[in-house]
Amino acid sequence: MGRLVPAVTRALDILELFLDGDGTLSAPDIVRRLQLPRTTVHELVTTLAARKYIVPVTGQPGRYRLGVRPYQLGARYAEYLDLAAEGQQVARSVAETCDETVHVAILEDTDVIYIAKVDSTHAVRMVSAAGRRLPAHCTSVGKMLLASLPERELAARMPDDAGLAAMTPNSITDPVALREALTEIRARGVAVESRESNPDVSCVAAPVRDRTGQVVAALSISVPMIRWSDDRLTELEQLAAKGADDLSERLGHRRVS
Numbered sequence: 001m002g003r004l005v006p007a008v009t010r011a012l013d014i015l016e017l018f019l020d021g022d023g024t025l026s027a028p029d030i031v032r033r034l035q036l037p038r039t040t041v042h043e044l045v046t047t048l049a050a051r052k053y054i055v056p057v058t059g060q061p062g063r064y065r066l067g068v069r070p071y072q073l074g075a076r077y078a079e080y081l082d083l084a085a086e087g088q089q090v091a092r093s094v095a096e097t098c099d100e101t102v103h104v105a106i107l108e109d110t111d112v113i114y115i116a117k118v119d120s121t122h123a124v125r126m127v128s129a130a131g132r133r134l135p136a137h138c139t140s141v142g143k144m145l146l147a148s149l150p151e152r153e154l155a156a157r158m159p160d161d162a163g164l165a166a167m168t169p170n171s172i173t174d175p176v177a178l179r180e181a182l183t184e185i186r187a188r189g190v191a192v193e194s195r196e197s198n199p200d201v202s203c204v205a206a207p208v209r210d211r212t213g214q215v216v217a218a219l220s221i222s223v224p225m226i227r228w229s230d231d232r233l234t235e236l237e238q239l240a241a242k243g244a245d246d247l248s249e250r251l252g253h254r255r256v257s
Contacts, residue, residue, distance in 0.1 A: 087116035094243035107145040140193035140205035141218040148215035206244035211252030
């Protein structure tokens with residue numbers, strides 16, 4: 001691998017500064033935050049402005065904001081985004097860390113559809129396949145996605161008098177109980193399913209967001225009960241959340257700390 005080019009690195013550092021604050025910067029701001037020489041900053045700002053990566057802020061002499069070029073590059077990147085392909089790559093990374101089965105799923109009406117899957121290498125593991133469809137209320141990914149819906153949309157998809165089919169004796173079949181579970185999921189930011197879709201498997205899931213912040217998918221880790229424990233649940237929640245965040249970042253989402 002070749003060496004990093006300092007001038008390019010500094011130019012990119014300047015562009016990334018615009019992600020914070022009100023999105024405008026002056027040359028002195030950049031000097032202070034990056035601890036670069038004034039002459040260097042002036043040359044880099046002049047170059048970035050000439051190439052339309054940054055533009056002067058109207059009515060604020062000496063201040064700049066992002067120009068049209070970063071938007072054009074981002075739009076071109078978005079054109080080639082493939083949620084299933086990106087999800088498969090992230091799922092593989094998560095599976096390599098925990099050696100359990102990892103899924104990425106989307107919501108369609110009241111079902112979830114698995115669009116990516118990576119198997120555990122253990123002899124005892126969850127049996128499933130990409131493309132499989134399951135009732136959303138019986139799965140951790142489904143409950144995570146239902147919890148992310150606006151209340152009006154959730155009510156339209158699952159009215160209080162809706163019949164909820166059971167996949168196992170642990171499945172939630174009462175719409176009121178489902179609403180209570182979804183409220184807890186919203187508060188925690190992760191969803192847990194305990195043998196609700198498979199009597200021998202429990203799962204944990206976290207939300208995947210696109211560049212607008214909208215939840216578009218969920219990532220889950222499925223574990224046979226012989227390897228499930230309260231201590232491991234905490235570890236898996238953190239790993240699922242990190243995997244979902246990594247996939248969200250690939251989709252253009254930027255977390256606000």
